[in-house]
Amino acid sequence: MLDTYDLVVLGSGTAAQVASSRARAADWTVAVVDHRPFGGTCALRGCDPKKMLVSGEEAVDAVRRMRGHGVEGDVRIAWPDLMAFKRSFTGPVPGKQEQRYREQGIDAFHGLARFTGPDTVTVDGRELKARHVLIATGARPVTLSITGEEHVATSDDFLELEALPARVVFIGGGYIAAEFSHLAARAGAKATVLQRGARMLPGFDPDLVGWLMERFDDLGIDVRTSTTVQRVEATDRGYLVHAVAGGREQTVAANLIVHSAGRVPDLEALDLVAGGIVLEGGRLKLNEFLQSVSNPRVYAAGDAAGSGPPLTPVSSHDAKVAAANLIKGNHAKPDYRGVPSVAFTVPPITTVGLGEAEARERGLKFRVKSEKVPQWFTARRLAERIYGFKTLVEEDTGHILGAHLVGPHADEVINLFGLAIRHGLTAADLKETMFAYPTGASDIGYMI
Ligand SMILES: Cc1cc2nc3c(=O)[nH]c(=O)nc-3n(C[C@H](O)[C@H](O)[C@H](O)COP(=O)(O)OP(=O)(O)OC[C@H]3O[C@@H](n4cnc5c(N)ncnc54)[C@H](O)[C@@H]3O)c2cc1C
Numbered sequence: 001m002l003d004t005y006d007l008v009v010l011g012s013g014t015a016a017q018v019a020s021s022r023a024r025a026a027d028w029t030v031a032v033v034d035h036r037p038f039g040g041t042c043a044l045r046g047c048d049p050k051k052m053l054v055s056g057e058e059a060v061d062a063v064r065r066m067r068g069h070g071v072e073g074d075v076r077i078a079w080p081d082l083m084a085f086k087r088s089f090t091g092p093v094p095g096k097q098e099q100r101y102r103e104q105g106i107d108a109f110h111g112l113a114r115f116t117g118p119d120t121v122t123v124d125g126r127e128l129k130a131r132h133v134l135i136a137t138g139a140r141p142v143t144l145s146i147t148g149e150e151h152v153a154t155s156d157d158f159l160e161l162e163a164l165p166a167r168v169v170f171i172g173g174g175y176i177a178a179e180f181s182h183l184a185a186r187a188g189a190k191a192t193v194l195q196r197g198a199r200m201l202p203g204f205d206p207d208l209v210g211w212l213m214e215r216f217d218d219l220g221i222d223v224r225t226s227t228t229v230q231r232v233e234a235t236d237r238g239y240l241v242h243a244v245a246g247g248r249e250q251t252v253a254a255n256l257i258v259h260s261a262g263r264v265p266d267l268e269a270l271d272l273v274a275g276g277i278v279l280e281g282g283r284l285k286l287n288e289f290l291q292s293v294s295n296p297r298v299y300a301a302g303d304a305a306g307s308g309p310p311l312t313p314v315s316s317h318d319a320k321v322a323a324a325n326l327i328k329g330n331h332a333k334p335d336y337r338g339v340p341s342v343a344f345t346v347p348p349i350t351t352v353g354l355g356e357a358e359a360r361e362r363g364l365k366f367r368v369k370s371e372k373v374p375q376w377f378t379a380r381r382l383a384e385r386i387y388g389f390k391t392l393v394e395e396d397t398g399h400i401l402g403a404h405l406v407g408p409h410a411d412e413v414i415n416l417f418g419l420a421i422r423h424g425l426t427a428a429d430l431k432e433t434m435f436a437y438p439t440g441a442s443d444i445g446y447m448i
């Protein structure tokens, strides 16, 4: 282990992995630091473990949909076994990560990192001097500032539950509430979502969210919008969640309350003042090259940078941009065109590019095609009632401005619209493409 490095990377998630290996490949001396097991949010506490659990849901949902259509019998989620299945993936991740760092010649430090000066960082009592630092510390749940906040579990806690409690309340109605309430309800819990916003999943097309809400109803998920949680009270039988909606107080009983009210860059422990790193509105103040405006040695990437949407592919993209600028001098800028996003409800809902309202606000000239199409073959063969789309195509150029899908295979098909947006393909290009039939993609020609 050295005391001086060309690059010290704070964090060991997606952004850290990508940037550290690029810098090392350029023959830089590199250290990574994390106070939690190595691997970051996506692999250990986010996308991947969540989707391992969704696999159980998908299996149950398929049987329930096909019942009466040639499939008989009942199936249910065996929660401890599904958790064990999840751990079969997450368990080996930290060890594999450490081995990867060893093989690459990257030094890995365990501990909470904190700046002690513009080019020094302390980790577990050891001071590291750095020619450059990359802040890749990810995000944390936003502080709710409500009485009883200490009783609110995080998504990390939910993903480690050995047993699923009978009544689960979600505070907030975005990605985590949508995905985890579907999971909890299919696994037999009573799920309630208390969403301050006027609707669920505000990042997705309102019409498509409306169609998806039918499935929340089927699952018995109690979704209360325009409802703000005010306090949480512990009782001898669990908790009471006190909320207010339209001036009226409501109380919901719970055995588990899950934070799903948003995440913010995780910067608190870093002592940014000591590092000479300024913030603006609670976020790192960065230039267009993802470099701190006040300390040019320091760059940031991923959720910690807060520059693009807080998603794994964006963390990876940011890290490539920051690494390129570190190694060759500032020249690369992030490009967030065509970043697809999926909420992994069953069925999934997806979005890429501009929403209809945003495109109108920008004064663009475009045609909208939107329809709920459960009668299409893709949905029929799966006995799925929820299937629909909305596409936005620019009038003059034929460019795809935005695409929004809900239903089977939407999580895969949206990537093709992302490809079109990012690489300037037109609606005509997509229509001329031959997609294997019958697949989700073979519907694209009819969606535009
Ligand atoms: C429940 C959940 C589900 C998600 N599902 C998806 C999904 O399906 N698809 C998708 O694209 N995105 C998903 N996301 C978002 C995605 O996980 C993040 O955008 C992505 O993992 C961020 O990567 P990162 O490298 O920026 O940070 P992270 O992977 O969060 O890594 C940051 C690391 O820094 C460490 N750290 C923090 N502070 C310090 C410090 N002071 N010293 C040392 N180490 C520190 C942390 O321990 C952490 O390991 C999900 C997120 C959550 C919470």
Ligand SMILES: NC(=O)c1ccc[n+]([C@@H]2O[C@H](COP(=O)([O-])OP(=O)(O)OC[C@H]3O[C@@H](n4cnc5c(N)ncnc54)[C@H](O)[C@@H]3O)[C@@H](O)[C@H]2O)c1
Pocket: 144, 171, 172, 173, 174, 175, 176, 177, 179, 194, 195, 196, 197, 201, 202, 227, 228, 229, 259, 260, 261, 262, 263, 309, 310, 311, 341, 342, 343, 344
């Ligand atoms: N599939 C995915 O890509 C995926 C899945 C899970 C999480 N994530 C990432 O994690 C981040 C955090 O997810 P999330 O679901 O916590 O946040 P979110 O930003 O998706 O949704 C938060 C919602 O909580 C509501 N809210 C905030 N404070 C509230 C309060 N006091 N009472 C009631 N409602 C309140 C807001 O109106 C908002 O709609 C996401 O932004 C996303 O980047 C991504």
